[in-house]
Structures are given as C-alpha cells and as structure tokens.
Amino acid sequence: MTVLRLAYESLRSRMFTTGLTIFSIALSVLLLVGVDRIRQGTQVGFEGTLSQTDLVVGARGGSLPLLLYAVFHIGTANNDISYASYQYFAHHPAVLWTIPLSMGDSHRGFRVVATDDNFYEHYRYRGDHSLQFAQGSRAEGIFDAVLGSAVADQLHYHLGQQIVLSHGLQASFLKHTADPYTVVGILAHTATPVDRGIYITLWGDEAMHLGWENGAPPLTAIPESQIHKSDLQIKTISAFLLRTKSRMSTLFLQREINTYKPEPLTAIIPAFTLEDLWSVLSAADVALSLVSGAVLVVGLLVMLTALYTSLNERRREIAVLRTLGLHARQIFALFILESSLISAAGAALGLAAAYLVLFAIRIPVENRYGIPLAMVGFSARVAYYMAAVVVAGALLGFIPAIRAYRNALVDGLSAG
Amino acid sequence: MISPEAIHLKNVVFGYEPRTPVLEVGELVVETGKRVFLYGPSGSGKTTLLGLITGVLTPQQGSCAVLGKDMTKMSAPARDRHRGAEMGYIFQSFNLIPYLTVRQNVALPCHVHKRRRQNIVAQTVSKEVERLVARLGLDTHLDRNVKKLSTGQQQRVAIARAVIGKPRLVIADEPTSSLDANRRADFLELLFEVCDEAQATLVFVSHDRSLMERFEERIALSEISRGCA
Numbered sequence A: 001m002t003v004l005r006l007a008y009e010s011l012r013s014r015m016f017t018t019g020l021t022i023f024s025i026a027l028s029v030l031l032l033v034g035v036d037r038i039r040q041g042t043q044v045g046f047e048g049t050l051s052q053t054d055l056v057v058g059a060r061g062g063s064l065p066l067l068l069y070a071v072f073h074i075g076t077a078n079n080d081i082s083y084a085s086y087q088y089f090a091h092h093p094a095v096l097w098t099i100p101l102s103m104g105d106s107h108r109g110f111r112v113v114a115t116d117d118n119f120y121e122h123y124r125y126r127g128d129h130s131l132q133f134a135q136g137s138r139a140e141g142i143f144d145a146v147l148g149s150a151v152a153d154q155l156h157y158h159l160g161q162q163i164v165l166s167h168g169l170q171a172s173f174l175k176h177t178a179d180p181y182t183v184v185g186i187l188a189h190t191a192t193p194v195d196r197g198i199y200i201t202l203w204g205d206e207a208m209h210l211g212w213e214n215g216a217p218p219l220t221a222i223p224e225s226q227i228h229k230s231d232l233q234i235k236t237i238s239a240f241l242l243r244t245k246s247r248m249s250t251l252f253l254q255r256e257i258n259t260y261k262p263e264p265l266t267a268i269i270p271a272f273t274l275e276d277l278w279s280v281l282s283a284a285d286v287a288l289s290l291v292s293g294a295v296l297v298v299g300l301l302v303m304l305t306a307l308y309t310s311l312n313e314r315r316r317e318i319a320v321l322r323t324l325g326l327h328a329r330q331i332f333a334l335f336i337l338e339s340s341l342i343s344a345a346g347a348a349l350g351l352a353a354a355y356l357v358l359f360a361i362r363i364p365v366e367n368r369y370g371i372p373l374a375m376v377g378f379s380a381r382v383a384y385y386m387a388a389v390v391v392a393g394a395l396l397g398f399i400p401a402i403r404a405y406r407n408a409l410v411d412g413l414s415a416g
Numbered sequence B: 001m002i003s004p005e006a007i008h009l010k011n012v013v014f015g016y017e018p019r020t021p022v023l024e025v026g027e028l029v030v031e032t033g034k035r036v037f038l039y040g041p042s043g044s045g046k047t048t049l050l051g052l053i054t055g056v057l058t059p060q061q062g063s064c065a066v067l068g069k070d071m072t073k074m075s076a077p078a079r080d081r082h083r084g085a086e087m088g089y090i091f092q093s094f095n096l097i098p099y100l101t102v103r104q105n106v107a108l109p110c111h112v113h114k115r116r117r118q119n120i121v122a123q124t125v126s127k128e129v130e131r132l133v134a135r136l137g138l139d140t141h142l143d144r145n146v147k148k149l150s151t152g153q154q155q156r157v158a159i160a161r162a163v164i165g166k167p168r169l170v171i172a173d174e175p176t177s178s179l180d181a182n183r184r185a186d187f188l189e190l191l192f193e194v195c196d197e198a199q200a201t202l203v204f205v206s207h208d209r210s211l212m213e214r215f216e217e218r219i220a221l222s223e224i225s226r227g228c229a
Ligand SMILES: Nc1ncnc2c1ncn2[C@@H]1O[C@H](COP(=O)(O)OP(=O)(O)OP(=O)(O)O)[C@@H](O)[C@H]1O
Pocket: A410, A411, A412, A414, A415, B016, B017, B022, B040, B041, B042, B043, B044, B045, B046, B047, B048, B049, B207, B229
C-alpha cells in the first residue's frame, strides 16, 4: 500500500515526463484500438446495411462490384439487365419479394435510385428495421422524389422542393433541366447508405431519359405535363434484391439465375460477398496493426528510457527507503508499479480516446464517404491489446527494477 | 526486554567485494541510552559500519547484535523489519523523499511499520507529525514540497522522521556537515532533546571533532577497527 502510494507520488512529481510517456503509450493504443474498432465498425456497418435479402442480382460480372454499387452506392454498374428478366424472377414461384434498382443519375453528388414500392415495403436493415418516413410519403408520380435523410440534411431540402437531376454520377453539364422533380418524402435516418440516396420511380427514370436515346439531350425538351406513365415503357434496370420464400431454395435459385439462358446474370449471396471483401481488406488491417504495434513499442521504450535514466538520481531515494525498513523486494515493486501504472494509464487513456474518436468521426465518415461505421463495443481483441500493453509495460519495468533492487542491496548507505 | 547493550559487534569483517575487506572490527559495544560519537577520517569505513549496524549490509564474518537481535542470524526481510521498526537514520544530506511533502516524509516510518505507529505520543499519526514538526520549528512548512526547504530545514525534517514512533536507536551519519557552525550547534541541541524524549540510543558519526565534547562516549574508528582503508 505504502509502495503503491510512493509509486503514484513519484510519478506525479515527474508530471512532465510521466505525462509524455503516458501520452505516447496512449497514442499507440489509440491507433491499435482505433484501427481494430474501425475495422469491426465497418464490418458491422456493412453487414447491417442489408438484411433479409437472400440474393443480389445484376448483369454478368464480378460479385463484389455488384454488391458495392447495388447496395452501398460505391462504383458503377457496367451493364443493365432487361426489365423482362426482372419480371421473370419477380414472379418466380420460389421468390417472396424483389426490389428493382436502377441507377446512373445523380444530384449534387448523391445517387439517384429508381425503384418501386417494394423498396419502401420490403427493404430491411440491421435485422428487422424497415424504412420509415420522417416527412411526406413514397414517390408515386413520375416526377416525385424521396430523399435519404443525409441528402435532406446536407442540402437543406424540404418537401415540395424542385430538384434537377444530372445525367451520370459526376456533377455533369448534361442536366435534365427540362424535367425537375419534386420532393414528396424524406426518409428517417438509418445510418446506412440508404441515407445518401434520392429515390424516384422506375417511370421517372425512363421519363428522365425520354428522347436521350443517343446519349445526349433531345433537341426539343418534352414538357413535363405531356409525359404520362402510359407513354413510358420500362426497359432496363441495374440490379435487384431478392428474398426467397424459403432460405433452402436460395442456392438453387442462385444457380438458376446464374445459368439463366435469355440473359447473362449474376446472383450473389450478400453475406458471402462481404466475407470476400473483408479478406481483401484484412491485409490492410494487418499492415495498419503492425504500424500501430511499432508505435506501441516506441511508446514503451520511451517509458523504459525515462525510468532507467531516473535511476541514477534515485539512488539516494532508494537508500533512504532502505533505512526506513523497505525490503529490496519492495524497492523492486516500486519500480514495477511505476511502469505498470504508466502503461495502465496509457492504455486506459488510449482506449477512451479511441472510442471518442470513433464516436466523433462516425457521422462525418458516414455522410462524406457513405461508409457505414457502427459504434461497436469492447471486443476480445481490444481486451487482449489492453492486457498486452499493461503486461508489456510491467515486464519492461523489470529492467530498471532489477537495477534498483541490486543498487538497494549493494550500495548500502553510501549511495549518492 | 531492554538489554544493557544496544549494539554489540564482534570480530566483524566486511568488504563490498568479498575478497577485499574495508572494515575489520574486533569489538564494538554501545550501551543502551548512551550518546556515542563515532569519528574517523574520510574513507575509513564509518558509513560502512553504520550499514552493518542497521543490517543494510551483512558482514562476511562475525556477529552484529543490535537491540537484542543478532542481525547476522536473521533473514533479509527480518533485518529490514527490525531496522524499520526500531531505528531512525539521518544522512548527511538529501534525507527526504523528494516527491513527498514534509508531512508525508515524516509520517513515512509510521506507514511502513506498525510498531512505530503504536509508539506515537499523540492520538493519530498526523497529529504526531504536526507535534514533532512544530517541536522542530517547521510548522509553517508542513505541506510544502521538501525540495523548497533550506538544507538546515531539511535536516530538521530528517530528525522528525528519524524519531517519530520512538525508535530505540537513532543513527546519524554526518548530519551536520552541510550546515554552518551556528546551525550545527542548534541542530545537535534539537537532536539530543528529541532523542531524550524518545529515550533512544544515539550513534552520531562525524569527522568534525569540535562536536565531540557534547557526547558522553567517543569512539575512534581507527581504535576499534584493524583498519584496512
Ligand atoms: N557501495 C560501495 N561499493 C564499493 N565500495 C564502497 C562502497 N561504499 C564505500 N566503499 C568503500 O569503502 C570504504 C569505506 O567507505 P565509507 O563510505 O564507509 O567511508 P566513510 O568513513 O563513511 O567516509 P566519509 O567520511 O567520506 O563519509 C571506502 O574505501 C569506499 O571507497
């Protein structure tokens, strides 16, 4: 008890070096834990974005790009699929529901997704959460648009606002100026990429491109009032989400879609594809963890240097403690305690900082990059990091402690 | 329990390296309650002898009976306990733990040893600390960092810490050599007074023989030691 008190007071008196040492250890723990939490946070975030969907279907191509553009609004579709093929599987006896998605346009950096009522009806995230409206209602008319919550927040849009959509994903000169859309609904916050989308009807998507068959705007714009659903024919979509009636049939259906004769299609199981993504990213994760580990080693060495260099000026202190009846073992304990306290404080501070940083960057990262970052709790890996830091600190403390112990025995009372 | 001899060393041989002894003492006896002045030239082994008496060092040969216990027959932790519980020690300088306040420094022996805690005069340790510190004229410095005290003040704090909880033996190793002549006399006066109050035997080491007359017994290290240095 006395020794613990002594260790504490001793560290406190060397506030500056103690503080620096704790800071450097905290920084490395922040990196280690931060990298790990961000990794797990993105995993949980990605996995939470889409639930209850058994298959994601798009044109023949890579499964990861399909998943990324269809669900996470990252990248672009290289090919469309015909609406007829969609209809075929939408009415397939094994299928419970489908959500068609047609992408390719944008508005001030946000993607425009053309879909239908099934989206509002069946889309699920984080288990059983369904989409809710913060204001207004679904897009029904050709020129109706529903905004994700981040879109409404960042652009300060409200119901009734007229918006003009651009062709392509980059802010484009080719604006569909002739056809402004009206905001009829704003979705509630979901903390998924859904928040970053603008949702229109499949009719709306076709209407936008009426007369654009050559890839350029029509010479004479067709006034909005003259476009009716009956004039429009939905020809293609980009992808669709699908839920089977029975999970058992997922694999059969996947095979059926992949071998569908009339059109080359790809069906993927989202969870499996995400696993592929994580294994790609795990190399980056390992690299970052190694860097953080190196920072930790530096932090601990800073501590060792500070403790070791203080040994000489503390020889007299050790002699005094010896005359007071402290055992050489207690002198040893004093130094171990000092290094343990420093590393424990560093670990605790770093941990707290990691969670604070995670909490602080979560919303901006989600809004700016569309990467869903879930707030995740403690994990075995974090607990292991903490334990490793404290144990490594205590073990390094052995080096000055052993010297202090030997000084205590050999110096007698003539030290200093 | 009070043995007539506070210290009895016999045929003690000690060297920091086992093969080169720096101290060989045929016999050294200090009677209980006496004030003893131990002197000898620099490097003659005075501090080393105190290390043996306190049991911080152990001799290669011989026996060291201190306050009724033979230190050479005790385990290291038992020696440490005996020292902490029964002895107060004052160094030449830098006696105090630099990161503790005056109050914390003085209270330290009571926190380390129950025996010292039990022997206090006042009701609580902190009251005893206050009493002693006031007794030594340092009451205004009680909660100051010891590094901010003058050398003389620091030495008085060291006295308070050495005598708190009535140790039976107080050892001072040249405690006055960093003080000027006037303060040296005052220091000695105070040390005598508080040692009397604690009824402690005092072993005072110095090479300054001007202080010698004030002691009832004087021992020249060169006479008891078959001197090696
Ligand atoms: N820790 C140590 N390790 C090795 N040798 C030591 C140690 N301490 C002292 N000595 C040696 O032992 C001898 C006696 O030293 P000691 O400190 O006991 O002398 P002293 O009489 O106290 O001198 P002073 O009056 O200068 O304090 C000296 O030769 C010294 O070099």
